[in-house]
Amino acid sequence: MASIFVDTSILRSSPAFARLWWGLGVSNIGAQITVVAVGLEMYAITGSTLSVGMIGLAALIPLVVLGLYGGALVDAYDRRRIALIASSVLWVTSALLAVQAFVGLESTGVLYTLVAVQSAAFAVNNPARQAIVPRIVPAQKIPAANSLMTITWNAALFGGPLLAALLVNWGGYGVAYTVDAVLFTFALWALVRLPDIPPALPGREGPDSGGQASCAQVSTGPARRVVGVRAILDGLVYLRTQPDVRMTFLADLAAMILASPRVLFPALGVIVLGGAETTVGVLTAAFAVGAMSAGLLSGALTVMHRQGLIIAVAITAWGMSIVAFGALMVAAGRTSPDSIQWGFLLAGACALFMAGASDAISAVFRQTILQTATPDHMRGRLQGVFIVVVAGGPRLGDMWLGTQAQWFGEGWAAVVGGVACIIVLWVLMAWYPRFLTYDARTVTQAT
Template sequence: MPRLLVDTRPLRASPAYARLWWGLGLSQIGAQVTVMAVGLEVYHLTGSTFAVGLLGIFALVPTILLGLYGGALADAFDRKKVALAAAGVTVVGTGGLVLHSILGLTSTVVLYVLAAVTAAGASMSAPVRMAIIPRLVGNDLLPAANALGTMTGSIALTVGPMLGGFLAAFVGYGWTYTVDLALFMFALYALVRLPPMPPERATVGHHTNDAGDAGDVSEVADAADEPSRRVGFRAVWEGFRFLADRPNIRMTFVLDIVAMVTAMPRVLFPAVGAVLIGGGETTAGQLTAAIAIGSLLASAFSGGLTRVRRQGVAIVVAIVAFGLCTSAFGIVLLLLGRSSGERPGVVVWGLVVGGLCLVGAGACDAISAVFRQTVLQAATPDHLRGRLQGIFIVVVTGGPRLGDLVLGGSAERFGEALTAFGGGLACVAIVLALAAWQRGFLRYDARHPTP
């Protein structure tokens, strides 16, 4: 049993990593509190699921631009300084949400803009943080550090939405956003305490990382890819050019986009809590947390996944199961029916059974994420890893936001129940079609990683 659990050695080996892990873990909880609160506030002001979905579109553009640019910055400048700059953007966005509430404003446009600012900061910082962690723990402890990061993300997705729904219901939106701002200070402290992290020059041979661990590196770049501050469109384009000729890495991105656009039902939760299951904001938070509970369970007991070699097959199976779980959630909603107004109480069986469907969806999504990240890391050369991680961040954050718009628009026309049911089935059909088209992806072997 201990061999199935998460390895905590990185926390003991690197004090800088331990501070960053704790700081980012707490700040991720705060970020999820705000994501839930902003969605609830928009729904409260408009009564429209489509309006909640528009939050995703307003955040999508900065997510794409700064996610890609952040990856290029991670390969060119001191990563500590880039991370601090991104943190400043996040503070501005969250602080704006606090002021919006304190001043008693009710503008959804302002909420959209501030949500976009916070998304910009998060998208810019994520690939930089991913590039920092190997420097802190060394290659030997990197898998354990990634597992710890997955666990904190799952905990944040479990605790944050429930806390956000509770705070929004009982203390108001202003205090809810203030909690996020306070928790983010722990991450800011951890970033300030980091050592300087200028980009390493491409070398061959032995080196020592920032944690004091020795390791081997190979030549990772030619002269043009030395840390020459080249961070414009050409640098970003090199990552896309590499991706265009690597079908296995490309399929991991495409499959994730399909799953998130067709079958991630989170945008439906405010309406589900109001008129189908009942319970309002609290139910919406619980349903969101159910997905994260499944992810947490899968990541906490992920030791056995290291023995899986046919990782392409594993990704396809996990995403198909994800779609089926979303369709099962839709069936629960269909059985509940839609009332003419808001439900005065909670339909307990609907919350329990629907929540279990979402727990299954979260577990499948986490398993897919483990293998998609593994394929990306194993098949990408080091000198392009920052830029590919930038593309990865765009996919994993932009896909769900685009899905919010698609499913939100569908719910306005067909209802939340049919949207969840049909979206899950569409996910299954598209993924199986893609797998049949790209059969080489099903033959991917972790013992011989090929991009």
């Protein structure tokens, strides 16, 4: 049984990681509360879906810009301090959101500004936190650590929106934002308890007993603090020399741009399945539950070494799941039903459950390859690129599938997207077949 369920031994052997895991897990719930509450407040002020959609644009631009620059900061300065500063900004923005709600400001400009600031801080905070993990976790335990992170992240995606609705209905937007600020103090506590994590000296990441470059033991000292365009370009140039890491980004873009179905959920809830918000909630929850389940049952997976092959199989399963989901929606028809078509809804939820599980498995190993195949002095910048890919891919996917839905309908858009994802993925594998033989036991880091 121990080999089936997620490996939790790292929570006992690494108190620093355990605190970080608990702290981030709790704070992620608050972050999802705010995501939902901001959208609800914006709609209450404007009555415009377009205004709500512009929240995503307000968040995307600083996320992309600061994601790249934040990664350079992480490689130049103490990671704990960078994460603490960025996390403090996140806490302040949550508090300011609560203040503007309590005083009844009702200003769209203030909301957009606070969302942009929050997104910019997240773009720095996330690369710092991800680059911290390999410094406090042994290399062989990084897949298990990422599985644990995936579980808490998807638990927040599942529970955060539900809690947001309850809090807004009970106490209003100010209460929801206040709860976010309170929960975020757990992340601050976890970061405060970490030791200092200064930048590593380039070329000083020595091998461990397994032949893999050490993640927990690096040589540190005074670093050349190159921050700005030059540092960002150095990171992108380095990425060009790392085809395995680059392939993880390309494979994820293929999945997220071509076959991310979330933009289809609102229309499916009205004109195909019925139930509107209820249906959207069920479909969203099914995806999150699938991802959590994959994390909980990841024990056998996280000890596997053929990580490139696992990613390819997982993304193929993702594409097939989206094809199955789309086929079910085509079968349901565009009938604008008066009541929920429970049979098609539950079958579609099962397909999304499998999609969520596949995505979680892919995410664990993509992050693992990035953390273990990249030398410590480059991890921040490549984590910054990772943030841009993760943030930009689904938004481009919304545009792609939204356009397909206008042409073919929502069901066929999902079918076409899933098929396109599988085709593009295996074209990439044919272009660089060595990715399928990637073996974690023989990883070497370029310096």
